Amino acid sequence: MSKPRVRAASVPLAAALTAVALVGGCSSSGSGDATRSTTQAAPAAANDLQDDYQKVIKDVLPSVVQIDAADGLGSGVVYDDKGHIVTNAHVVGDEKRFKVTTATGEQALTAELVAAYPEQDLAVIKLSEVPSGLKAAAFGDSAKAEVGQIVLAMGSPLGLSSSVTQGIVSATGRTVSEGRSGGGTGATIGNMLQTSAAINPGNSGGALVDLDGQVIGIPTLAATDPGMGDGAAPGIGFAIPSSMVKTVADQIIKDGRVTDSGRAALDITGRTVLGDDYRPAGVAVVEARKDGAAAGAGLKAGDIITRVGDDEITTIDSLSEVLASDKPGQKVEVTYVRDGSEKSAEVTLGEM
Template structure:
């Protein structure tokens, strides 16, 4: 699966955190034994206790959360999921379930593979909910955290089934928040543009998708979904750059699917058009041509029509359908944006009140 972070492309990988202690001995002008040598063991003891405390926290989080992370087999593919409630609902990525309707799920509470059925998939946010046909005793739902409390530098653990290795755990930090990335639609992704993503250095490999990104309070703060690839290296994985859907969006989508069987309020902004990428005389992407406008939508209300070519949303340049989606990703339905477009040889602008996807 490919995707693009703010101006690059995306897939999956890890840079582990490491701690090193360096003891430096100073010599010269100091004769005979002194207090310095005795200080080294004390310092080593402090470091050992600190390391032990961190290891204890890691192990406690793993004991708390890993039983809530499952492996999902969908056709020939494998992915991960998180137990959402005690009724057997499991949240995962839409690209994990694909077009499937039934799945084999392996849970931590037993060796027997369980059957699950699709409740609904929402590819626009790359999320889906499946439900176990029979809920086993002892199934444990995960605890979900607060997106607003996620900060750069927090230590996180990624849990899932990378490369089919079930119940695997990797670690890293929150590298950034509020990233907008776009998945490839041709490499297993849904082609969605995803806003407010959590960037992490924890490994996100094939099979991690749909699993849990967890803080040291044993709370799920995101669903690992993508990891970066470097186009200059032929699409090879870019180590230490992965992305997770924030827990606020996970809750919004999962709660609606469980309650209504579908997403009824996406919270995602739309112009109210269908469009296609157009190129200039040198065959470079140059804008999005409007194929049709939605009757009663924002673009129609602002006077845009079929044949207009959108080149900017506010200050953001628009050259492709993907860049148009990225330009709108941080906006909300009901907000107004300035759309710059060309009609024939004339350059125009319009104030468009955004609708909803």
């Protein structure tokens, strides 16, 4: 089976909001009272869940905006009351100025880029003028997200502003390589949330929200199935966790750039090499930065990295995916080939 690919979801279908209730009945000798009790409980449970949905939408949707750039359209989330908006780097692209439409605004506002961080596919823009009543979203703790948790995705899929879709957290801790086709940044992003909530082109940069009304992720990628001609793989989308969003956004707002990425690195320039069977067989070190992590452990140009810890390394992408789940300062065993002989070294990882 072909491995699903992912694509950035920021290119210019509203989805229906569906309430699902789990109703449990209790048996009592098959009495009619028990049947009536269960029947009455079902609408009550459905109404309670619907009320929860509508409250979250009312609280959070005004903080989700539509962003128009020269080359496409995406979404963003109001980060603070000073007019800062967080979105994806692939939404802003190479642009510096944008038109921003709020959920309740009739006229587009202007905004300028503060900084983008393509390595994590995040960016911050700032409104030139902050309208009265602008409401910042509340960002929650993505580390507490659990599989099966109900979430809502808010944004502007295909330019349909203020759209909401519903699903669950399908998995946590995913590492996904974005690719550059379709407007992506080529980033490899770790610890992503996988969700069944529909994420369509234009949703990128919007909000993945829990039923407490807190943003736990920024929808960024939708899976594609190469077995179906790269068509969409329904119900498989990915969101950057709010913990990383806050880390990057806070640094950009304070310093105008990311000063502490929290991303591990070997401090090398590398390329994928092929084996005798013409299949990817490792990453050749083209250059090991002087005083960098790899050079400090004795690796040098010409070495071919084949394993990091217990993970096999066959391509640049696979190396990036392994490092995305590691931390700067962490010690890892790197296996490599030099002049036909396999060697290993303990490397203290640097920072991207």
